[in-house]
Amino acid sequence: MxxxxxxxxxxxxxxxxxxxxxxxxxxxxxxQKNQLPExxxxxxxxxxxxxxxxxxxxxxxxxxxxxxxxxxxxxxxxxxxxxxxxxxxxxxxxxxxxxxxxxxxxxxxxxxxxxxxxxxxxxxxxxxxxxxxxxxxxxxxxxxxxxxxxxxxxxxxxxxxxxxxxxxxxxxxxxxxxxxxxxxxxxxxxxxxxxxxxxxxxxxxxxxxxxxxxxxxxxxxxxxxxxxxxxxxxxxxxxxxxxxxxxxxxxxxxxxxxxxxxxxxxxxxxxxxQVSESFALAKVRVLARYSDDVANNRDYFEKIQNHPLPAWQQAGTYGLVLLDFADEKYAQAEKTLAGLLAAQPDNLFFIDAMTDILLEQKRVDDAIALLDPMAKRMPRNRVVSLNLANALIKGRQYERAIALLKDYLLINPEHTLSYQLLADAYSESKQKMEMHQARAEFFALLSVYPKAIDELQTAYNFTGEQRLEQQRIRARIDQLREAERKLKSL
Known part of the structure; x- marks a missing residue:
């Protein structure tokens, strides 16, 4: 309600x-006023x-x-x-x-x-x-x-x-x-x-x-x-x-x-x-991760493994990997997924799933090694960039993660998940001012302006003698207050 x-x-x-x-x-x-139309x-x-x-x-x-x-x-x-x-x-x-x-x-x-x-x-x-x-x-x-x-x-x-x-x-x-x-x-x-x-x-x-x-x-x-x-x-x-x-x-x-x-x-x-491979994988991903009917989903994935079309067969196997991952059967999920990746090493659905499996097993270096070559071939791809940033944060390579996320946000300035990851990277690296600034931008994207302003005011307390940062934060606070005022005036 x-x-x-x-x-x-x-x-x-x-x-x-x-x-x-x-x-x-x-x-x-x-x-009507006497004006020319566009x-x-x-x-x-x-x-x-x-x-x-x-x-x-x-x-x-x-x-x-x-x-x-x-x-x-x-x-x-x-x-x-x-x-x-x-x-x-x-x-x-x-x-x-x-x-x-x-x-x-x-x-x-x-x-x-x-x-x-x-x-x-x-x-x-x-x-x-x-x-x-x-x-x-x-x-x-x-x-x-x-x-x-x-x-x-x-x-x-x-x-x-x-x-x-x-x-x-x-x-x-x-x-x-x-x-x-x-x-x-x-x-x-x-x-x-x-x-x-x-x-x-x-x-x-x-x-x-x-x-x-x-x-x-x-x-x-x-x-x-x-x-x-x-x-x-x-x-x-x-x-x-x-x-x-x-x-x-x-x-x-x-x-x-x-x-x-x-x-x-x-x-x-x-x-x-022709059957779209991406459509089949996306549909299976939604069923596996965003629906509650797990038992029926497993039956469905096993059934479509026998589909006459290869795209659906592959999607069924991918769905079972996601269910095994959710059940914490990481070794089994990795073994099944390895076969899919061997056939399609650049498939982002499979790369994403393998990254999750490796990170859950604390194999951070393996996850970074999987993603690094792809990041060079596909710079600013959202799947590769955000998976790599997450892996870098877990591997305590905070500056690399921060640089990657800031670069991605240049072309996707309204991506909330990126700001959440960025705030995590700053938090783990003890960069308090930057952490609160990232959180402020996250709240601004949700039009929760009072919280965004609070975060920036807290960030101001960590500026020390950085006059330029102080000016930037004050200017940003003024922008958010104006945005809040306009919203309230409506």
Whole structure:
């Protein structure tokens, strides 16, 4: 309930930004100001691209603090790579996209301002192949590139502020909690409610149309959208509680049929018929590490070891390695994994698992020796860099770990796990000032500004005579206080 309440509070914050953005474009009499629109930008009168980035950043920080986000470098990299493959074929892209996992068994995905796309782990488990997963990502990417929330605001500017806030409140809360969002929509005024429903239907149709085209251009099977949607609709046809995805993305028969007919317009690329090895490994990893059904998972992994396709056979073996590791059967896990690594020495899923096994056996030097050559070939790769940094910290090579993490954070400044590792490295090496600074940045990424400021004030006490560091810390405290003030003013 705390999480739902937090999501609702976040939605109200974002609504205030929406309202400010929308109302700032009208005169007191409700007439549009005499200004030139941004050429080629959808819904620019409702909310600017810069404001959209600001809202997206604020919402993402709140989600980091309140949602069970999966901080798993392997799964992060897989999802980001998959998403980027689709984004390269999208039109009207205004900012970099960020894809992330939420550890939730519900079948759901949602997009919001600033190019953020969240995917529940339950969606990956429900998908039978990578094209099905990609079809949902393409759909959500389209919601962002077509600026559907901003267009909803623009379409609502003729409604009263109360009607607009009621409608948008339901839309935003439903992102994180569909049932709560539907309840808020139900409490809105009838006119705004009907406008929201109609506009959402139009958005969904557009997201289907453009998403299927994007899917095909990216080399995936365009039939996957209709197949996956149809499978979900059939599976939950007689359920009293459908999954979150069906609440926010209604799937009447006409929509499924339309998706299937659209797919017929595109030739199915040959590569879409191949099984993605990364998809199979990612799905198995989620089942092994982020689900509670261990007994059934072991049965499933043993079963797919006999799958006719090598990618699934390999994934089944990998899943058993992860379960053996969880059961502390390190020698058995290492022996099985050695065979997989011999066949694919650069497979990051296998490298990550072997690193964990070696570290649990206190074989830190072996772990570093495994990762060092890869770090030279793949600098700043998140899986290699973070595994190596962790191994270096355990091996008491703190300065190497710190340099590696700081280098990685230059290109990934919002990676919370990296700041946690950096704080650990500073703590173990007795660098108190730097430790508190790293912790401050971690809390700032969660919009927990009072704690971030406390950490910096503590860091200040360890500066000694370092005047430059004192100035930097004071300046950073001022920045965080301003960020906190803006958040409160909303």
């Amino acid at each position: 705390k999480r739902v309440a937090g999501m609702f509070r976040t939605s109200l914050i974002v609504l205030a930004l929406f309202a400010n953005g929308a109302m700032a474009q009208t005169s007191p009499l409700g007439h 050429i080629g930008v959808v819904a620019s009168n409702a909310i600017s691209i810069d404001r959209e980035r600001t809202i997206g950043d604020a919402y993402m920080r709140q989600l980091r603090a309140q949602a069970p986000i999966v901080n798993d470098p392997l799964l992060e990299e897989y999802l980001q790579d998959l998403g980027n493959r689709l984004v390269t074929q999208a039109d009207n892209v205004k900012f970099p996209f960020r894809f992330f996992w939420i550890n939730n068994s519900d079948i759901n995905a949602f997009a919001f301002f600033g190019g953020h796309v969240a995917v529940h782990t339950g969606l990956l488990i429900a998908a039978d192949n990578e094209s099905e997963l990609a079809s949902v990502l393409a759909h959500e990417i389209t919601h962002v590139t077509q600026r559907h929330i901003a267009r909803s605001i623009e379409a609502s500017q003729n409604n009263s502020p109360l009607q607009m806030l009621s409608m948008l409140g339901g839309v935003l809360v439903s992102m994180a909690n569909p049932e709560a969002g539907m309840a808020i929509l139900g409490a809105g005024m009838a006119g705004a409610q009907q406008a929201a429903i109609n506009y959402t239907r139009d958005n969904e149709k557009e997201a289907d149309r453009i998403g299927i085209q994007m899917l095909s251009k990216s080399g995936f099977d365009p039939n996957a959208a209709g197949t996956f949607f149809g499978k979900l609709a059939e599976r939950y046809r007689y359920k009293s509680k459908p999954p979150a995805f069906l609440l926010t993305h209604p799937l009447p028969e006409s929509r499924i049929a339309d998706a299937r007919s659209r797919a017929d317009m595109y030739a199915v690329p040959p590569q879409s018929r």
